[in-house]
Amino acid sequence: MRSGRFTVDPGTRALLHDLGIPVSRVLRRAELPPGILADGPVTMTVEEYYRFWEATDAEAADPDLAARLGHALSVEAFNPPFFAALCSANLRTAAERIAAFKPLIGPLILDITADRRGLTLAVRWPEGPPPPPLLVAGELAFWVALARIGTRHEIHATRVTMRRPPAYSATTTSYFGTTIGRGRADTIMFSAEDAARPFLTEDASMWAFFAPELRRRLSELEASATTVDRVRAALHERLPAGESSINAVAAQLVLSPRTLQRQLQAEGTSYQAVLAGTRTELARRYLTDRNLTIAQIAYLLAYEDTNSFYRAFRSWTGTTPEATRELQS
Secondary structure (H helix, E strand, C coil): CCCCEEEECCHHHHHHHHCCCCHHHHHHHCCCCCCCCCCCCEEEEHHHHHHHHHHHHHHHCCCCHHHHHHHHCCCCCCCHHHHHHHCCCCHHHHHHHHHHHHHHCCCCEEEEEEECCEEEEEEECCCCCCCCHHHHHHHHHHHHHHHHHHHCCCCCCCEEEECCCCCCCHHHHHHHCCCEEECCCEEEEECHHHHHCCCCCCCHHHHHHHHHHHHHHHHHHHCCCCHHHHHHHHHHHHHHHCCCCHHHHHHHCCCCHHHHHHHHHHCCCCHHHHHHHHHHHHHHHHHCCCCCCHHHHHHHCCCCCHHHHHHHHHHHHCCCHHHHHHHHC
């Protein structure tokens, strides 16, 4: 696996709240910092991530939790790979896109098999201890939720298997449309008809907008990830949320600000230099999209106002955003 860490989306906190599971108690049971989910996306080691889901399962004490997770998923649980999947033409295309960008979410591999019988998705987990059953069941339930959100049809799986299936649950069986059987792999299968059913959320223009950035982030991940690379990747997520501070980025990387700054200094740079370079790169990219106004670009780069963005851009380039946009046209 290229990455040994899982990214926990900020929507996870709201998801647990909607399910009536106290986040503070989950974190305490999992022996994780109490504020780890308070400031946006964070990354966890495989061990921490598994502990988090084991603690969630223990706190809920609900045999129907996997089905409830699937029902609770919505477009509001936004992350770029998920949104890119919803922009797809159908479930098969969505699966291919998610498989390509799965490393951005965690050290997982998604194997896809499509034939006359249908579409089969198999999840391969990191080597070592097996994943918690709730995590596996939730991962499989995600595909049912995605299919239903995209098609607006009550899609069911035709077959579901797990290496460590949970105890029988009528609610979970009803959600999937079939019982979870024991198998040599964690898989879910859909009929060929449902795999090809059009997504009403298809949006080619949004996919064209997101795809280059997702590919860039994937390339960063596949390279030997330096601290600078990790900070840049974190800033790509934090800046649109209005966060540009070293404290926010350090929290996402599960480092103290002092340690983060020390690691950057060891690589011959500083946090402010990486921040300025990332903003410059993003600003030039955003300026190529004429649908984005200068004010919107300033917002996406976490500036308090447009004037601050103008001053910073002139200091980077010696010219104005409008002049740069005209040169790029």
